[in-house]
Amino acid sequence: MPRAPKISPSAASRKPGLPTDLAALRARIAAATLPALPAQRTERARRVLSAWLDSAGADGQDVDTVLRALSSGAAACQIGDALRAQTLENPPEVVRNAACASGCAFCCILTGPDGGTITGAEARALHTALAPFAGQPDGRAWHPKACPALDPETRTCRSYAARPTICRSYLSTDAEACRTNSEGGSVQGGGVLGSHLDYLAVHAMVRAALAGAVKVHSYALRDVAVAAVTGQDARTALEQARHPVRTLGDACTALAGAAKLG
Ligand code: SF4
Ligand code: SF4
Numbered sequence: 001m002p003r004a005p006k007i008s009p010s011a012a013s014r015k016p017g018l019p020t021d022l023a024a025l026r027a028r029i030a031a032a033t034l035p036a037l038p039a040q041r042t043e044r045a046r047r048v049l050s051a052w053l054d055s056a057g058a059d060g061q062d063v064d065t066v067l068r069a070l071s072s073g074a075a076a077c078q079i080g081d082a083l084r085a086q087t088l089e090n091p092p093e094v095v096r097n098a099a100c101a102s103g104c105a106f107c108c109i110l111t112g113p114d115g116g117t118i119t120g121a122e123a124r125a126l127h128t129a130l131a132p133f134a135g136q137p138d139g140r141a142w143h144p145k146a147c148p149a150l151d152p153e154t155r156t157c158r159s160y161a162a163r164p165t166i167c168r169s170y171l172s173t174d175a176e177a178c179r180t181n182s183e184g185g186s187v188q189g190g191g192v193l194g195s196h197l198d199y200l201a202v203h204a205m206v207r208a209a210l211a212g213a214v215k216v217h218s219y220a221l222r223d224v225a226v227a228a229v230t231g232q233d234a235r236t237a238l239e240q241a242r243h244p245v246r247t248l249g250d251a252c253t254a255l256a257g258a259a260k261l262g
Helices: 022-031 039-058 063-072 074-089 120-133 165-169 175-182 195-209 221-229 234-241 246-256
Strands: 170-172 190-192
Touching: 022 039, 022 063, 022 195, 039 063, 039 074, 039 195, 063 074, 063 120, 063 195, 074 120, 074 165, 074 195, 120 221, 120 234, 165 170, 165 195, 170 175, 175 190, 195 246, 221 234
Parallel strands: none
Antiparallel strands: 170 190
8 A cells, every 4th residue: 555645744734825935926926916006116116025035045045934034024124124224325415414313202202193014023023122121111201102112211212223114214304393293293304214115015015915825914013012011922912003904005105105215
């Protein structure tokens, strides 16, 4: 009687529809659409994501490692970081004239609905960085809408090394404009670098490319930070901070229509 072929645990537990190799991933990325963004922005996201995939393949990464990096948002962060670094190599005037300084924290007063859109990789990193501060006074002791990651005395970020892409991308030439906007005003002076839209667009494209195979989420920065400083475990924090599906596309649309720096 012929012996049954051996099936490895990972192969046996592989979900139907999951891409089995990098070529299948490339095909999904080539076919992905982003109705939330203009065609030019969609094609730019496809180009930088495909280049990231080529580089992962050249590094010898297997499909499961690549899928984890894509679905967690680590890939979008790497791409955003690389593009921001490119901008900063030859900084435009707005970057050269930035008024940003340690302890200047009006931009950490989270006036939007949820403090900003972040990926799962960023949410986990932020939670890990803030968990040791659970129960201590946080930024809200300085300002009721401040990010809980903020130190209320020094007004510096207590999760600086783990701060999300949106925090790394925001700058201003006018701290007074930031103060005014933190009080509900709407004056020019601050904004995000263009690379931030690339990061969001890439994460949205990953979601579109992996639809039906792998869930790709986004999260609310403020909710993750609040959960971390109130002592919630990471799993509960991320469950509670997870965005509704449409939020990522809405964030892309809003940012595509806004002025960007650099
Ligand atoms: S973005 Fe505005 S509030 Fe934030 S550090 Fe720069 S100048 Fe200060
Ligand atoms: S994570 Fe840090 S840099 Fe970002 S909003 Fe919060 S305090 Fe500010």
